[in-house]
Amino acid sequence: MLAASVIVGAGTLGSFPRLELVLLLLLTGVVFWIAHVHAHLFGARLAQRPPDRAVVRRVCREEWTIVKAAVPPAVAVGVGPVLGLGVQGGQWFALSVAVAGQVGWSVAAARQAGAPGRLLVLSALVNLVLGLVILASKLWLKH
Numbered sequence: 001m002l003a004a005s006v007i008v009g010a011g012t013l014g015s016f017p018r019l020e021l022v023l024l025l026l027l028t029g030v031v032f033w034i035a036h037v038h039a040h041l042f043g044a045r046l047a048q049r050p051p052d053r054a055v056v057r058r059v060c061r062e063e064w065t066i067v068k069a070a071v072p073p074a075v076a077v078g079v080g081p082v083l084g085l086g087v088q089g090g091q092w093f094a095l096s097v098a099v100a101g102q103v104g105w106s107v108a109a110a111r112q113a114g115a116p117g118r119l120l121v122l123s124a125l126v127n128l129v130l131g132l133v134i135l136a137s138k139l140w141l142k143h
Contacts, residue, residue, distance in 0.1 A: 004098040029070030073098040099131030
């Protein structure tokens, strides 16, 4: 949802809109990754004892999916011209990739957690609805 929100919020970019959106997506992913790592390491753990290097590496690795989730939409923006898409078309393509990725990540996480089939479907539907809300907000904000 983060990548989709970045795409919607980007609006009109400067002289190099594709490059700027790619960088915005990737940098936002990195910043949120750092924020999540910080929250995990210093939120609950600091009250107990300072984290050691092994814990820091593990938390960084576990939260890296935040950055990985920004990569497919960024790639979608980058390949837009190859597909004959203008800047707006590239943004819509990237937004679609971001929503599809969110649905896929949610199903993968639910499956890894051992959720039964109906919860996999529910997870996919909830994330799809959230993605559609973001898509609708892009449409609404343009008018």
